[in-house]
Amino acid sequence: MTSNGRVAACLAALLVVTGCVPKVGTDVSRFPNTTLPTDLSGKTFVFMPLDSQKGSMEYETHAALISGYLEKLGWRRTNDVKNADYAVAFSYGQGNPQTSTTEIPIYGQTGGGVSYTNGAVNAYGAGGGSAFGNYNATTYTPPTYGVFGSSTQTTTHYTRFLDTQIYDWKKSIADNKLAGVWEAKATSTGSNSSFAAVSKCMVQAVFTEFRKPGTENVSIVMDHCK
Numbered sequence: 001m002t003s004n005g006r007v008a009a010c011l012a013a014l015l016v017v018t019g020c021v022p023k024v025g026t027d028v029s030r031f032p033n034t035t036l037p038t039d040l041s042g043k044t045f046v047f048m049p050l051d052s053q054k055g056s057m058e059y060e061t062h063a064a065l066i067s068g069y070l071e072k073l074g075w076r077r078t079n080d081v082k083n084a085d086y087a088v089a090f091s092y093g094q095g096n097p098q099t100s101t102t103e104i105p106i107y108g109q110t111g112g113g114v115s116y117t118n119g120a121v122n123a124y125g126a127g128g129g130s131a132f133g134n135y136n137a138t139t140y141t142p143p144t145y146g147v148f149g150s151s152t153q154t155t156t157h158y159t160r161f162l163d164t165q166i167y168d169w170k171k172s173i174a175d176n177k178l179a180g181v182w183e184a185k186a187t188s189t190g191s192n193s194s195f196a197a198v199s200k201c202m203v204q205a206v207f208t209e210f211r212k213p214g215t216e217n218v219s220i221v222m223d224h225c226k
Contacts, residue, residue, distance in 0.1 A: 035168065040073050045075050063090075095160075099157075157189050158192065166183070188202055
């Protein structure tokens with residue numbers, strides 16, 4: 001391997017070492033309603049799955065994650081649809097793959113260093129005689145570094161989403177109309193095509209600041225997702 005290649009390999013290895021901590025960045029938008037009580041202790045909630053979600057073990061896994069955060073707020077999960085205080089509905093999934101191409105510069109030595117020269121010398125004297133010899137020389141110039149090429153990298157990304165709604169269920173039944181009290185939309189983009197692979201991080205990003213309105217990006221190290 002040339003010196004340029006060694007430098008490029010070292011830089012690539014450094015990038016791998018410094019960038020190997022996987023994180024999930026989630027864009028979260030929350031819309032809390034002013035009718036949502038400040039004290040939610042003792043309130044019950046029931047999950048309302050879509051027809052396509054009924055009986056799904058994956059749905060139940062995600063519901064358990066959401067339930068855990070709501071229970072930390074003092075809520076209590078129930079299966080009593082008629083008497084629950086609130087109803088929770090959510091949808092999740094991933095979009096089609098999106099491919100992008102990036103040109104990556106290659107860094108290395110662009111000049112300088114040690115150079116070697118050699119050759120033969122003929123010397124002629126005043127009397128017509130001659131002498132023959134070889135010579136070797138070493139020259140050192142301070143090396144310079146920079147971009148000496150580029151490579152193309154193609155990556156595929158997927159957008160994962162989680163949409164969650166909470167309704168005042170008793171009011172909804174009384175008025176025969178859904179009465180929303182809280183809503184959140186979350187998306188994340190990454191190389192993993194499965195929502196399940198990042199569900200813990202996305203649910204945590206949504207519910208850690210339950211009452212915080214507006215949009216924010218929440219980045220969590222995957223090993224720290226609960």
